[in-house]
Amino acid sequence: MKLNKKNEIIELIELLKAYYPDSCCSLNFNNAFELVVAVMLSAQCTDERVNLTTPSIFKRCPTPQDFVNIDIKELEDLVHPCGFYKNKAKNLKACSKKIIEDFNGTVPNTMEELTTLAGIGRKSANVILLEVFGIANGIAIDTHAKRLSNRIGLSKEKTPEKIEQDLLKIIPKEYLKDINHLFVYHGRAICTARNPKCEICPINHLCKKNGISKY
Numbered sequence: 001m002k003l004n005k006k007n008e009i010i011e012l013i014e015l016l017k018a019y020y021p022d023s024c025c026s027l028n029f030n031n032a033f034e035l036v037v038a039v040m041l042s043a044q045c046t047d048e049r050v051n052l053t054t055p056s057i058f059k060r061c062p063t064p065q066d067f068v069n070i071d072i073k074e075l076e077d078l079v080h081p082c083g084f085y086k087n088k089a090k091n092l093k094a095c096s097k098k099i100i101e102d103f104n105g106t107v108p109n110t111m112e113e114l115t116t117l118a119g120i121g122r123k124s125a126n127v128i129l130l131e132v133f134g135i136a137n138g139i140a141i142d143t144h145a146k147r148l149s150n151r152i153g154l155s156k157e158k159t160p161e162k163i164e165q166d167l168l169k170i171i172p173k174e175y176l177k178d179i180n181h182l183f184v185y186h187g188r189a190i191c192t193a194r195n196p197k198c199e200i201c202p203i204n205h206l207c208k209k210n211g212i213s214k215y
Contacts, residue, residue, distance in 0.1 A: 006170075018202075024181055027047050027051065031132075032107035032133075035132055036117070079092070091119030107132070122138070122160070123140045140180045143193075146160060
């Protein structure tokens, strides 16, 4: 007998949790501000590259005030390996300035406040809220979450905002903290953009690609 939607969703998540028991945020950080910097640099860049780049950045600029004070050209050189360095350096300065002036030097802990920071959109804010503050009210829709949601059949939408809303309607709240990590790990290991390894996929029986689930 075909499982109902809620049971299928729970089965899918539990199978991925069993397959990737160590799934977690792949960006390295020691505090909230370091994660703000890291997620900003991760736009159009691999987490691996960000993790190789941030140690030298944080050595030179350990605090928001240091980002405000540093010469923009020097900051651009530090950020350069992560791509789009001029825009990212500009946003890092503006973001740091706002954290100091509007939030007393402390990274805020609400979606509304985080998204007022330069370079921080809803996806990045969801990551910061979860990883730093343990708040899982949303889902970070990155390239992996978008691809898997469409491919599996969890959402037909194309924009991250609409995909997130579709997922929030069907994923039980207690699993929100897990789903992005699991999608990232699965998207990298098996459900890749090209030539997905469907033959070894632990959730292939629940995937729209195989003509089974139709949400």
